[in-house]
Amino acid sequence: MNTQRLKGHLDLLLLATLEEGPRYGGQIIADVQAATDGYFNLREGTLYPALHRLEKAGWVTGEFQQLPRGGSPVKVYTLTPGGQTELREQREKYERFSAAVRGVIGEGL
DSSP states (O other), rough: HHHHHHHTTTHHHHHHHTTTTTTEEHHHHHHHHHHHSSSOOOOOHHHHHHHHHHHTTSSSEEEEEEEOOOOSSSSEEEEEEHHHHHHHHHHHHHHHHHHHHHHOOSOOO
């Protein structure tokens, strides 16, 4: 994974993953990895600071929950209405960016 490509898009990836429903850290890592065919393999040291930042911004909420499998409670993150708005805005920005890059490199790649 090229961490420079992830930089600037991590929030978008996390918000989009949480759009599918509440997730805890391990689920988010697995979902992003599966959705990108392994291209993005998030590490906990990258994930949790980002989730805390999103929580502080009010875009996600985190709540400790006991999972059916047992064990210690885990923090489950949920997209807020503000997070949905931010996700929509970030998607639009990404689409403009992507279209601009395609304008330079061409569509045939």
